Amino acid sequence: MDKQSLTDPMPVTTPASTFSIEPVSGSSTLRGRLPLRRFLQRQPVSPADLCMPLLVHENEDAADSVVPTVSLQRLSVEVRELRRMGIGSVKIFCGGSVRDDRACEAASPDNLMNRAIATAKEAAQDMAVMTENCLCSYTHAGNCFLTNADGVFDYEGTLTLLSEQAVQQADAGADIVGPAAMIDGVAASTRQALNQSGHRDVGIMPHVIFTSRLYDGYRRAMNAVPARGNRRAFQIHPSCPEQAVALARDFLAEGADMLLLEPALHSLDVLVSLRQAAEVPLVPFSVSGEYAELTRNGTLKPSEYRAVLLERLTMFKRAGATTIITYAAKQAAGNLEAS
Template sequence: MSFPSQRLRRLRQSAAMRGLVAETRLSAGSLILPAFVREGLSEPSPITSMPGVVQHSRDSLKRAAAEAVEAGVGGIMLFGVPEAHDATGSGAIDPEGILNVAIADVRAEVGDDLVVMSDVCLDEFTDHGHCGVLAEDGTVDNDATLELYAQMAVAQAAAGAHMLGPSGKMDGEVAVIRQALEDAGHVSTGIFAYSAKYASAFYGPFREAVNSQLKGDRRTYQMDMRNRREALAEVEADVLEGADMVMVKPAMTNLDVLADVAEFSPVPVGAYQISGEYAMIEAAAANGWIDRRASVTEALTAITRAGATSILTYWATDAARWIREDA
């Protein structure tokens, strides 16, 4: 049999050869660790739907942040879980609220060795679980919510966050937050916008993690997963409003969107490997159906290959250590 002169298998014959020509390379510094801190805890509390992930106490959160630095992780995204909830999510604005004190704790622990990020959203703090305040008819009031986001953003910046992650999907949120930061003198605080954030069935474990009080769903403000071009409009709007980075969420079901955004965006593009993705891989690995490390690495590589320059992943510290071991 006659073969063409180009045999593509030549470049696959050993691990060294495959590594030499690899087009996509994972970097520990591109990983961001999402972390939950719960008010009133003295010890970390396991999250049953996310084996290996916990609701941290303030002390255990500091240890996790230090471990992330040691592993070479690039950033940490903090989510607060308060003991009390109310209609306006007032704990999110309180300088002594759990998220704001946790930001200060972590910043004091790691300084500038880790990019300290924080979630700008009211869903963890409201007694109805929505990302904003409700109007009389029960819908989320976009503009009233923006006023609270502005206050929340300033409180987080004052606590020491390097970068804020507005995730509520209110129209105009980036512009309002940017203006509030400028007015308060926090001109160096970055904004990592959840620009292409889709409503998803895979958020379930996260809701356990933040003790969500959600009644109903968020489909009137999170994106419809059937829409692809709309993501570019969202990204364009957020960049014009002052976003320093943009995000696609969830990563797993939106790799096509991620590729579109990576090609289109003038600012760095991140992706969130969400709780449902984490839970599925951990469950399959625990049953011996897949290899955990290989599966996690493959998933992270796919997200990177699609165009993400940073990835929020609950495996950030583990994956960073694996990358160093393989270097």
């Protein structure tokens, strides 16, 4: 054997196309070959991981809304379609048709929320139904709390009414009630009321909310814009993630079973922190402003924002989400089914 034959590389006899080798000069071993990428790539999101928010109106859909809405008459059809697509849950929001200073309609057994809950459960009994447990759709001022005759926050009255509202929602068939008023003690009072009324198996998912303009589309669609003032005394400034983590821990200590974080994109650092610290379901809510940005206020076709949508959902799951609430749940589920 001569010297040249010892130094020359062995010839490659197998065509490169057999291994799907791509021109990847300098690429990582883990990413250079298509089969290896497929071997390592995860499919972290399934339709069952998604929750569709349903903004229910008494009669007609809100035609000018940037987010999808549905009438009570169409609700059962919508829920059955979501169930057929494999979507695991819905979160129901309803506007109050009757408003007064004491938000009396909030705890009425026959209000729109309770009828919507019953309709959804009848349409798909095995689908988890979440609610919003709040007063902003029932007070004249659009506030999430009650005030006394002097206009001062009525803490005890607010907790009592929110607890009554939660019990009525559970009676109607809700699987998870969602205290959204960001009031100290609301998880404890809700848990006590549910237990005393025979609903120990109904979950509580308080909202951990950052102040944001990303809720504007929802508020317009549901007529929930505060008539005066704002909710900054209750919600958390975006610069204070430590307050969100502390509040989440307080809610869990009070008996919360899971936590909702919103807006989803503004809560990623909190989601990661809580996932490392707490073994409970964590549910980011991609709110109306995020949906508007994704779809360019509804002007894009689903095929035009599909890739970004799936990337975001993957990011939320990677950060620790158990379930993701998104107005694009149907579009995402359709693409996940196809893939």
